[in-house]
Amino acid sequence: MLTVTQNAQEVLQRLMDNSDKPLAGLRIAAVNGGCAGLQYRLDLVTGPEEGDHLVESGSIKLFIVPDNAEMLIGTVIDFAESLEGSGFTFANPNAASKCSCGKSFAA
Numbered sequence: 826m827l828t829v830t831q832n833a834q835e836v837l838q839r840l841m842d843n844s845d846k847p848l849a850g851l852r853i854a855a856v857n858g859g860c861a862g863l864q865y866r867l868d869l870v871t872g873p874e875e876g877d878h879l880v881e882s883g884s885i886k887l888f889i890v891p892d893n894a895e896m897l898i899g900t901v902i903d904f905a906e907s908l909e910g911s912g913f914t915f916a917n918p919n920a921a922s923k924c925s926c927g928k929s930f931a932a
Contacts (some may be wrong), residue, residue, distance in 0.1 A: 826880055826896060826899070827899075827900050827901075829851075829880060829882040829883060829885050829901075829902045829903075830836065830875060830901065830903040831883065833839065833903050834883045834884060834885050835904075836904045837851055837869070837885050837917075838868060838884060838885065844869065847871065848869045848886060849870060849873070849888075850869075850870065850873075850885060850886030850888055851867055851868070851869055852867070852868045852869075852870045852874070852888040852889075852890070852891070852892050853865065853885075853888070853889050853890065854866040854889075854890035855864070865913075867913060868882075873888040874888070874890075874898055875908060876891040877889060877891065878891060878894050882909060888929050892904055895909070897919070899918040899919065900917040900918070900919075900932070901916040901917075902914070902915055904928050
């Protein structure tokens with residue numbers, strides 16, 4: 826299961842509420858890229874794609890790309906604000922390693 830912290834839920838809900846189109850939730854994938862080999866891809870979407878796994882975390886629906894489900898199990902998504910900037914952070918217990926920015930990982 827994935828978890829979205831209360832802080833991240835509030836940010837996501839605000840983004841969804843301010844969208845021009847009705848959004849159903851957040852689609853999450855791990856794609857090739859980043860300095861550690863894989864990076865998280867987050868997309869606010871109008872609905873799931875065929876085969877997506879549905880996880881609800883508070884008021885947010887998460888649509889998990891089927892090929893990525895195992896490597897994302899247990900991940901906690903948060904939203905952080907600091908002097909360096911703001912953005913979503915990921916605590917993934919399945920990551921063998923991650924880059925210093927925390928946006929890229931190795932499986």
